[in-house]
Amino acid sequence: MFNLNxxxxxxxxxxxxxxxxxxxxxxxxWYKSVNSVFFKPYDxxxxxxxxxxxxxxxxxxxxxxxxxxxxxVDKNSNTGRIIDRLLDKGLVNRxxxxxxxxxxxxxxxxxxxxxxxxxDDNMPKMSSIMDNLNDExxxxxxxxxxxxxxxx
Amino acid sequence: MFNLNxxxxxxxxxxxxxxxxxxxxxxxxWYKSVNSVFFKPYDxxxxxxxxxxxxxxxxxxxxxxxxxxxxxVDKNSNTGRIIDRLLDKGLVNRxxxxxxxxxxxxxxxxxxxxxxxxxDDNMPKMSSIMDNLNDExxxxxxxxxxxxxxxx
DNA sequence: CTACATTAGTTGTCGCGACATATATTTGCG
DNA sequence: CGCAAATATATGTCGCGACAACTAATGTAG
Numbered sequence: 429m430f431n432l433n434x435x436x437x438x439x440x441x442x443x444x445x446x447x448x449x450x451x452x453x454x455x456x457x458w459y460k461s462v463n464s465v466f467f468k469p470y471d472x473x474x475x476x477x478x479x480x481x482x483x484x485x486x487x488x489x490x491x492x493x494x495x496x497x498x499x500x501v502d503k504n505s506n507t508g509r510i511i512d513r514l515l516d517k518g519l520v521n522r523x524x525x526x527x528x529x530x531x532x533x534x535x536x537x538x539x540x541x542x543x544x545x546x547x548d549d550n551m552p553k554m555s556s557i558m559d560n561l562n563d564e565x566x567x568x569x570x571x572x573x574x575x576x577x578x579x580x
Numbered sequence: 581m582f583n584l585n586x587x588x589x590x591x592x593x594x595x596x597x598x599x600x601x602x603x604x605x606x607x608x609x610w611y612k613s614v615n616s617v618f619f620k621p622y623d624x625x626x627x628x629x630x631x632x633x634x635x636x637x638x639x640x641x642x643x644x645x646x647x648x649x650x651x652x653v654d655k656n657s658n659t660g661r662i663i664d665r666l667l668d669k670g671l672v673n674r675x676x677x678x679x680x681x682x683x684x685x686x687x688x689x690x691x692x693x694x695x696x697x698x699x700d701d702n703m704p705k706m707s708s709i710m711d712n713l714n715d716e717x718x719x720x721x722x723x724x725x726x727x728x729x730x731x732x
Numbered sequence: 733c734t735a736c737a738t739t740a741g742t743t744g745t746c747g748c749g750a751c752a753t754a755t756a757t758t759t760g761c762g
Numbered sequence: 763c764g765c766a767a768a769t770a771t772a773t774g775t776c777g778c779g780a781c782a783a784c785t786a787a788t789g790t791a792g
Contacts, residue, residue, distance in 0.1 A: 444718050445710045449611060450653055451725045456608030457654065457749085458729050459601060464750085473777065493741065501602055502609065506778065508742065513777080530740040530787045558597045561728055566596050569724045572717055573603045576710065577610050609779085616780085625747065645771065658748070660772065665747080682757045682770040 459557070466554050470543055471517070475502065475510050480544055483520060483536035490533035492525070519543065611709070618706050622695055623669070627654065627662050632671060632696055635688035642685030644677070671695065 463474045472480070482499045483491055497507040511534065514520040519540035525531035536544075558566065615626045624632070634651045635643055649659040663686065666672040671692035677683035688696075710718065 444715065444722070445707060448710065448713075448718050448722055448725075451722055452604070452608050452611055453653060455725045455729055456604050459604055461750090475778075494739090501605060502779080506780085510778080525740095528740080528788075532741075555597060558600065558728065560730070561600075561724065563596065565724055565727070566600050568720065569728070570596070570600055570603055572713065572721045572724075573600075573607045575717070576713055576721070577607055578712070613780090627748070646769090654749075658750085662748080677770095680758070680770080684771075 462557055463554075466550075467547075470547060472543070472547075475500070476514055476519075477547070478502075479507065479510055479514060480519060480536055480540050483534060484541065484544055486535075488535075490525075490535050492531045493534065494531075496534060514540070614709055615706075618702075619699075622699060624695070624699075627652070628666055628671075629699070630654075631659065631662055631666060632688055632692050635672060635686060636693065636696055638687075640687075642677075642687050644683045645686065646683075648686060666692070 460474065467474055467477055470477075478501055479496055482496050485499075486495075493508060493511070496511070497503060500507060511520060511522065515522055517539075519537055521535045521537055523533050525533050561569070612626065619626055619629055622629075630653055631648055634648050637651075638647075645660060645663070648663070649655060652659060663672060663674065667674055669691075671689055673685075673687045673689055675685050677685050713721070
């Protein structure tokens with residue numbers, strides 16, 4: 429049997445946590461949307477940009493699909509089909525790996541490199557999204573989000 | 581011209597914020613996935629559940645598509661097609677509004693109500709996702725996420 | 733060496749967010 | 763009243779996450 433105070437406490441407890449759930453979803457969706465707008469002029473989605481940057485990071489060395497997937501911000505994503513779109517636009521190259529014919533060798537094309545360097549120039553505008561939090565607040569947020577996820 | 585210390589500070593600044601961006605995306609994706617798993621046994625997606633709960637909240641009064649969309653956790657979402665799927669499963673009813681023939685009257689069906697009450701019974705399991713944060717931490721998170729988004 | 737398991741990728745399906753366009757109905761202005 | 767703007771919804775396209783099924787190539791145990 430609950431008394432009234434207990435019930436109110438319980439309700440508040442649940443409400444604050446529901447608010448947090450909604451808040452997290454909203455924040456992610458807000459961030460994604462700001463991101464999408466930033467990349468739109470380059471006709472890239474954030475995921476496509478992510479793949480290009482990973483390939484550039486490998487310099488000359490070709491990368492397998494596997495390797496790209498593991499480095500993606502969003503794992504479990506259909507990296508294969510994201511690369512299909514980059515292929516269509518001529519921003520990456522794909523060819524069969526000589527030593528293991530199951531694998532594909534992925535590299536970024538010159539055209540892809542050109543787009544990335546254009547983007548680099550405007551990156552600072554993007555980074556300023558989070559200017560309204562100070563260093564301590566950023567650290568606190570990181571810490572609490574980690575704590576939230578590392579349940580058990 | 582930067583000196584080395586300035587550059588390091590700058591890099592740390594950007595890295596912490598990039599980490600936060602990734603962290604927010606991961607947290608949202610983690611929460612969505614826990615949520616999806618919870619609703620899977622009822623053959624509902626979180627969005628479909630959200631629509632059903634909104635309709636139940638209206639009790640007997642029919643709700644227009646507009647009204648449902650506004651109350652959704654995720655606005656801008658294609659509520660019409662989410663409702664199509666609920667219609668297919670017989671969980672909602674849709675009919676033309678008498679006084680304004682552009683509008684549709686949406687109500688939850690008995691079958692829909694039954695599923696919701698099943699879910700109600702197991703809700704506490706769901707709420708426990710956030711047990712590893714205490715009240716103060718939940719409040720801090722809510723506050724910081726709001727501050728982050730309310731840029732300008 | 734053969735049979736089977738494992739691995740790398742491809743392809744298909746569903747649900748959905750974002751966005752653009754289309755259509756019907758109502759409203760409101762002259 | 764008549765016609766244009768506003769409103770409510772429907773429909774189509776793209777990109778993508780989650781997931782399942784499939785194919786081809788390689789590794790491995792007997």
